[in-house]
Amino acid sequence: ITTYPWLLALPKVELHIHLEGMLEPELMLSLARKNGIQLPFNTIGQLYEAYRFNQLQDFLDIYYQGAQVLITQQDFYDLTWHYLKKCQQQNIVHAEPFFDPQTHTARGIPFGDVIEGISAALTDAREKHGITSHLIMCFLRHLSEIDAFNTLEQAKPFLDCLTAVGLDSSEKGHPPEKFSRVFNQAKTLGLLTVAHAGEEGPALNIWSAINTLGVSRIDHGVTAIDDTKLIDYLVGTQLPLTVCPLSNVKLAIFPEMSKHCILNLLEKGVCVTVNSDDPAYFGGYLTENFYALSQSLNLTQTQAHKMLVNAIQASFANDNRKQAML
Numbered sequence: 001i002t003t004y005p006w007l008l009a010l011p012k013v014e015l016h017i018h019l020e021g022m023l024e025p026e027l028m029l030s031l032a033r034k035n036g037i038q039l040p041f042n043t044i045g046q047l048y049e050a051y052r053f054n055q056l057q058d059f060l061d062i063y064y065q066g067a068q069v070l071i072t073q074q075d076f077y078d079l080t081w082h083y084l085k086k087c088q089q090q091n092i093v094h095a096e097p098f099f100d101p102q103t104h105t106a107r108g109i110p111f112g113d114v115i116e117g118i119s120a121a122l123t124d125a126r127e128k129h130g131i132t133s134h135l136i137m138c139f140l141r142h143l144s145e146i147d148a149f150n151t152l153e154q155a156k157p158f159l160d161c162l163t164a165v166g167l168d169s170s171e172k173g174h175p176p177e178k179f180s181r182v183f184n185q186a187k188t189l190g191l192l193t194v195a196h197a198g199e200e201g202p203a204l205n206i207w208s209a210i211n212t213l214g215v216s217r218i219d220h221g222v223t224a225i226d227d228t229k230l231i232d233y234l235v236g237t238q239l240p241l242t243v244c245p246l247s248n249v250k251l252a253i254f255p256e257m258s259k260h261c262i263l264n265l266l267e268k269g270v271c272v273t274v275n276s277d278d279p280a281y282f283g284g285y286l287t288e289n290f291y292a293l294s295q296s297l298n299l300t301q302t303q304a305h306k307m308l309v310n311a312i313q314a315s316f317a318n319d320n321r322k323q324a325m326l
């Protein structure tokens with residue numbers, strides 16, 4: 001990174017980052033000790049050993065295990081604050097993080113403890129460091145529609161803390177349309193919608209997220225490259241894709257970074273953005289994702305700048321804030 005100071009210096013916006021995915025090994029092990037939680041790993045070395053994934057599900061299994069160390073409202077605050085400190089270091093001026101309440105409520109953690117801990121840290125970062133944010137609540141797509149409806153119900157007293165709902169977890173076997181009714185209800189509550197689609201699943205899932213969930217953005221969406229009609233649609237509408245290069249390589253969506261399609265999509269005119277997804281698990285925050293593209297795909301400063309402008313435009317920031325960032 002020291003050889004690319006311009007990457008670090010650029011003011012950046014992040015639109016695809018899971019709070020549970022920023023749980024660094026050190027924090028995971030220290031929270032496990034503090035909260036008396038038994039994990040199948042006891043050392044940082046064992047954790048890194050476990051972080052060799054062949055596919056999305058390998059990662060998800062470990063990611064849900066790791067999240068069990070989060071118990072108190074303060075734990076959620078500390079986790080969020082850790083990311084916001086990173087934002088400061090990396091010059092990330094606006095972020096729209098996801099959280100997965102069902103991972104925690106299923107263990108008996110009160111919904112309010114999760115969202116209040118996260119929101120308090122986001123508020124503090126806004127007041128102390130001028131980092132703006134919008135929080136997105138994701139439904140776990142491997143769970144039922146009813147479970148998602150129950151989660152939306154629990155969110156009702158906290159709508160002020162939320163901008164949008166999203167959809168994440170195992171894409172195979174759980175297409176977007178499974179959640180069309182719960183997304184419709186979220187929209188009637190005034191929430192925007194996004195969804196993971198076209199990560200491990202086909203371009204058809206991207207169409208479904210657009211047509212049955214009415215999404216404002218697609219998270220990942222890299223399999224759009226297989227469908228020329230979809231590419232035309234994405235170029236015409238400028239519906240953004242939040243692409244996560246390091247994540248895609250770690251989960252073997254692409255065999256290596258030099259085979260990643262992000263710059264092809266960019267050159268075709270798709271509104272692509274760069275994001276880190278689960279930085280504690282995939283080996284890098286936002287700057288490292290840009291850096292990987294510069295190393296393997298000869299990312300130019302013009303391309304990097306274009307993708308950052310895309311991210312500002314694709315964000316849920318209001319027009320004043322967008323203007324200030326442009």
Ligand code: ES4
Pocket residue numbers: 018021056063168169170196199247277278
């Ligand atoms: C995720 Cl990389 C990825 N894909 C789907 N769901 C997720 N949740 C956290 N990271």
Ligand code: ZN
Pocket residue numbers: 016018168196219277
């Ligand atoms: Zn993701």
